[in-house]
Amino acid sequence: MWAPLNIPVSPKQPFTDYTRWRLRDTDDGRHIWDFLRTEDELAARPSSNTDKYWVGLPLNFPALPEAKSPLDAARNGYTFYKKLQTNGGHWVGEYGGPMFLLPGLVIGSYVTGMTFLEEERLEMIRYLFNHTHPDDGGWGLHIEGHSTVLGTALNYVALRLLGVPAEHPVIVRARAVLHKLGGAGASASWGKFWLSVLNVYEWEGNNPIPPELWLLPKWLPFHPSRWWIHTRTVYVPMSYLYGVRFKAAEDPLILALREELYTQPYDTIDWPAQRNNCIIPPLRHAGTESAYELIVYEDENTGYQTLGPVSKMMNLIARYHVEGPESEAYKRHDEKRRDFMWLASEGMMMCGTNGSQLWDIGFITQALVETGLASDENNKESLIKALEWLDRCQIRENPKYFEVSNRHRTKGAWPFSTKEQGYTVSDCTGEGLKSVLYLQNQLEFTPTLVSDDRLFDAVDILLTMQNRDGGFASYELVRGPRWLELLNPAEVFGNIMIEYEYPECTTSVITSLSIFRKHYPNYRTKEITETIQNAITFLHAIQQPEGGWVGSWGICFTYATMFALESLSLVGETYETSESARRACDFLVSKQRADGGWGESYKTCEACVWIEHENTQVVQTSWAAMALMYAKYPHTEPISKAVALVMSRQLPDGSWAQEAIEGIFNKTCAISYPNFKFSFTIWMLGKAQKYLEGHH
Ligand code: LAN
Numbered sequence: 001m002w003a004p005l006n007i008p009v010s011p012k013q014p015f016t017d018y019t020r021w022r023l024r025d026t027d028d029g030r031h032i033w034d035f036l037r038t039e040d041e042l043a044a045r046p047s048s049n050t051d052k053y054w055v056g057l058p059l060n061f062p063a064l065p066e067a068k069s070p071l072d073a074a075r076n077g078y079t080f081y082k083k084l085q086t087n088g089g090h091w092v093g094e095y096g097g098p099m100f101l102l103p104g105l106v107i108g109s110y111v112t113g114m115t116f117l118e119e120e121r122l123e124m125i126r127y128l129f130n131h132t133h134p135d136d137g138g139w140g141l142h143i144e145g146h147s148t149v150l151g152t153a154l155n156y157v158a159l160r161l162l163g164v165p166a167e168h169p170v171i172v173r174a175r176a177v178l179h180k181l182g183g184a185g186a187s188a189s190w191g192k193f194w195l196s197v198l199n200v201y202e203w204e205g206n207n208p209i210p211p212e213l214w215l216l217p218k219w220l221p222f223h224p225s226r227w228w229i230h231t232r233t234v235y236v237p238m239s240y241l242y243g244v245r246f247k248a249a250e251d252p253l254i255l256a257l258r259e260e261l262y263t264q265p266y267d268t269i270d271w272p273a274q275r276n277n278c279i280i281p282p283l284r285h286a287g288t289e290s291a292y293e294l295i296v297y298e299d300e301n302t303g304y305q306t307l308g309p310v311s312k313m314m315n316l317i318a319r320y321h322v323e324g325p326e327s328e329a330y331k332r333h334d335e336k337r338r339d340f341m342w343l344a345s346e347g348m349m350m351c352g353t354n355g356s357q358l359w360d361i362g363f364i365t366q367a368l369v370e371t372g373l374a375s376d377e378n379n380k381e382s383l384i385k386a387l388e389w390l391d392r393c394q395i396r397e398n399p400k401y402f403e404v405s406n407r408h409r410t411k412g413a414w415p416f417s418t419k420e421q422g423y424t425v426s427d428c429t430g431e432g433l434k435s436v437l438y439l440q441n442q443l444e445f446t447p448t449l450v451s452d453d454r455l456f457d458a459v460d461i462l463l464t465m466q467n468r469d470g471g472f473a474s475y476e477l478v479r480g481p482r483w484l485e486l487l488n489p490a491e492v493f494g495n496i497m498i499e500y501e502y503p504e505c506t507t508s509v510i511t512s513l514s515i516f517r518k519h520y521p522n523y524r525t526k527e528i529t530e531t532i533q534n535a536i537t538f539l540h541a542i543q544q545p546e547g548g549w550v551g552s553w554g555i556c557f558t559y560a561t562m563f564a565l566e567s568l569s570l571v572g573e574t575y576e577t578s579e580s581a582r583r584a585c586d587f588l589v590s591k592q593r594a595d596g597g598w599g600e601s602y603k604t605c606e607a608c609v610w611i612e613h614e615n616t617q618v619v620q621t622s623w624a625a626m627a628l629m630y631a632k633y634p635h636t637e638p639i640s641k642a643v644a645l646v647m648s649r650q651l652p653d654g655s656w657a658q659e660a661i662e663g664i665f666n667k668t669c670a671i672s673y674p675n676f677k678f679s680f681t682i683w684m685l686g687k688a689q690k691y692l693e694g695h696h
Contacts, residue, residue: 001253002110005121005163009170011129011347015122018055021343022047025086028392029357029418033343035119049083050092056345059083063652070692071371073647074685078373080654081364081678082382089389090361094342095351097142097661097671099131100190101309102350103154105337107198108313110161111248112320114334120341120348121162127347128155129170137173138181141492142670144602144661150191150492152177153184153261157198160257175260184261185269188491190310193238197317199247200257204271207489211239211287214294222487225406226480229423231496232406233307236294237314243288246321292322296329297401303420304332305354309340352671355417358393361386362414362431363679369438371686380445387439390432391449393419394458408476409464412457426465426472430508433458434515441519456523459516462509463524466531470538471501472509494606494667503542503549507563510535514570536571539564540580547587548610554663554673556604558623561588565630574632581631588624589638596641597621605664617659618646619676622684629684629691636695643688646681656681 008015016035022045024032036042052059061080067073085091102124109116116124131143138147139155156174164171178184184195185205193209195201213224214236224232248254258266295315298306306312316333323329339354365386368374374383395410399422402409413424414432436450467478480498488497513528543549543564551560561584568574573581591598597616604611613620625642633639649656656677663671 001251002115002121002161002163003118005118005125007122007125007164007168009168011126015126015347016119018057019047021055021119022051023054023092025050025088027088028420029086029088029090029355029389030339030420031092031342031355032338033341033348035117050086053084054092054094055343059653061653064654067647067650069689070643070647070685071373071689073650074371074682074689075373075376076650076654077656077678077682077685078368078379078654081682082379085382085385087385089385089387090357090393091364091675093356093360093675094344094349094672095353095356096342096344096349097663098352098669099139099142099145099151100154101340101352102128103158103194104310104313105340105350106158106161107154107194108317109337111197111199111246112317112330113325114316114337116162123343123348124341125159125162125164125347127344127349128159130346132170132174136177136180137170138177139174141668142661144670145668147177147181148188148492149178149181149184149186150188152181153187153191154194156261157195157200157257160253160260166256166260178261179263183263189489190492193242195261197241197246197248198257199250199254200261202269202271203242203245203247205269206242209235209239209242209489211243211291212283213239213287214290215283215287221481222484227484227497228499229407229475230308230310231490233298233311234314236291236298237311237318240288240291240295240318241314241321243284243291244321246317292318294405295319297405299329299333301399301401301405301407302422304329304336305339305421307421307423308353309350312336312340352665353417354421356673356675357417358390358414358428358432359416359673360675360679361389361393362428362435363683364675365390365435366431366438367679367683367686369442371683371689373682373686374439374443375445383439383443384446387436387446387449390414390436390439394432394436394450394454395419395422395424396454409461412454412459412461414458423475424461424465425475426462426505427474427502427508429458429462430505430512433462433512434508437512437515437519452520455516455520459513459524459528462513463527463531465509466534467501469501469541470506470534470536471542472505472535473499473501474505475499492668493665496666500552501538501542502552503539503560504551504553504563506535506538507560507567510539510567511563511570514567532571536567536573539567543580543584544587544608547583547585549584550608551605551664552667553665554623555602555620555661555670556600556664557591557610558588558598558600558620558627562623562627562630565627569630569632574630575634576632585628585631585633588627589633592624592638592641596638596645598624598642599660602661602664602670606667613660615659616645618649618656619659619662619680621645622680626680626684626687629687636692639688640692643685643692646685650681 020036064076133147139151319329413429478499484497548557549560549564598620599613599616601611601613661670662673
C-alpha cells in the first residue's frame, strides 16, 4: 500500500500548488510534467506560457487589435498560438478523453510496486473526482459518456489504490452506482482482466485468452498477426498474464476491495466453473514464451512506451513478472509511464498516446502556409523551428525486430506522436510529408533539411500501404478477413479485430501524393498516378448516399467530408464539375444551423447518421466551411456565416475557448484534440479571406 494522503473533499481547487508544475521541453518532443519542490528549482525553471496555458493558469496576454477581416482573425489566432510553441518547435497538448486508461496505470503500478510522486497521486485523484458523472457519481468509457460498470469499477479501484478511503463521499457515491449496475462482476472483459491482475476477481471468471494462438501457423486467417495492431499488441501481454495467471500479492487493501466491489461476499461468488483447458501445459509454456518474446521486442522498439497506453502497462507487468524489480526493463518502464501522464486544469490524467505531436504540428504548419501567414516576418522563426522538428521526427530506419514482430516497415514514415514511439501511420506519414513539402518547397526562407531521398522514402512507404480496393488503413495493410470481427472480445469497442480502410487515411495519402507529384513530377510517376486514381475510386465508393463521409477518428461527417473534398479538388472534382462533390456540399449546407455554424454529437460516429450536438462547435464549423471551399462552393453565404460565427467566438487575446471533445476511436470512445481549435480555425479563416475576395 502506498503512503496515506490527506484528501480534500472538493476537487474544484487544485490539490497541489499549480504554480510549481513544469512541462519538460525535450528536443524529441517527450511530454513530462515535473513538480518543482525547492526554491532553487523554481528559480532555475521559470514557468512558460505553455505550462500556464495547459494547466489553466491565467496568461494575461493583452487584447489584440480587433479583427476586421477573416485574415486578421486568423493572424490574431496565430499570435496567440505561437506563444504556446515549444523551443523544440512542436506544440504540446492534452490527449485525454478515454476513462479506461488511468486505472491501468494505477493498477499496473500498484501490482509491480512502482510508486508515484505524492503530487501526482493527488492530482490523479482530483481528475477522477472531477470526472464523476454529474447524474450519478460513476464513470463511463470516456469523459462525455454515461456511467458503465467498466468505467465505474476500474476508476473506483484506481481511487482506492491511490489512497482514497472507503468512506470518502465520492467513493461512497460511486460504490452505490457500481452496486446498482450489478457490481464489478458485470464489467466488460477488459475490466475483468485488470481486476484479475489485481487479485480482486478470479481468473476463472474470464473467458480464455490463450497465448497458444501465437504458436499457430501464420497462414491461418485468424492468426493474431493478422489482427489490427492495437488489438494484437494488447493481446500479447494479456495472453501472457492470463497464461501465467498473474496475481498481485494479497494485502489489506486488496482484501477490502474484494468486499467493496460486489453485491455479495467475495467467497460466495460462483466464479464460472474453471474451464477445461483443452491445451496441455507444455504448449501453454511455449505460448507464454513466444508472447513474452514479442513483449520484449515491442518494448525495445518503442523505448519502453509500446504502441499505446494499454499495452504499455500490461507489458510492464509481464516484464516485472519475469525480470523483477531490479531489472533494467523495470526501470525503463517505470520512467516511461510519465510520458502518458498529463496535467490539466482538472487534475492529472493518462493519455491515449504519449501525445499527438506530429498530428498537431502537421495541421498548423499547413494552415500557415496555405493562408499566407507563414510569410509574415514575425512568423518565420516559428516555421523554421517547426520544420526542424519535423525533420527530427521522421523515422529513418526499419525497427530492429520488424519481421519477427509482424510489423510494417517504418523507414521514411512519420508517426502520430514522436519518433521514439516509432510506428508508421499512413495518414501521419501523409501529413508529415505534406508539411515538409509546404515548408521546404513553398517558402523561400526555409532551409532544406529533409533531403529528396527522405521524401522519396516517405512516398515509397505510402505506396506499400494501399489495399486492393484502393483504400488505406491506419498502420498496416488489412491482413485478416472481416468475419474476425465476430470474435471481437472487447464488448465496448467496435471494429477492432482487423485493420479497416478509413476515409481519413485514404484522403491523406491522396492529398500528400498529389502535392508531392507537383514538386517531383518524375518520381514513380505511373505508380503514384494509379495509386491516387484507385484511392479516389475507393473514396467515391464509400460516400454515403446523403453525400457525406463518415469519419472514424474525428467527429464526424464534417471531419471526413473536409478531407474528402480536399482530395477530390486535387484531382479536379469540385462543385461545378462533380456530382459527388455537389452532393457532399448540399449535404453539409443542409446541416448548417441558423447561427451559421455546425455541431454534431460524438454519437454520430456509432450511429453513422447525423446527430446534432446541443451546441454549435467552432472546430466543426471550420471543417465544414473548409470542405465547401475546397469544393469551390459557388454561393458565399454559408461560408461568410461560418466565418462570422468563428470570429464571434474568438477571445480578445486571439484564442478560442475549449468546446466539446473533437475526436473518436473505435466507434465509441471520444478523445480530445484541443489543438484543433487553433489549427482549423486559423486555417479556415485564412482560406476564407482568399475565397471571399475571389467572389467579390
Ligand atoms: C489513434 C490516434 C491517432 C489516429 C489518427 C492518426 C488520427 C487516425 O487518422 C489513424 C488512427 C490513429 C493513429 C489512432 C488509432 C487508435 C488510437 C491509438 C488513437 C485513437 C489514440 C488512442 C487509440 C488507442 C487504440 C487507445 C487504446 C485503446 C485500445 C482499444 C487498445
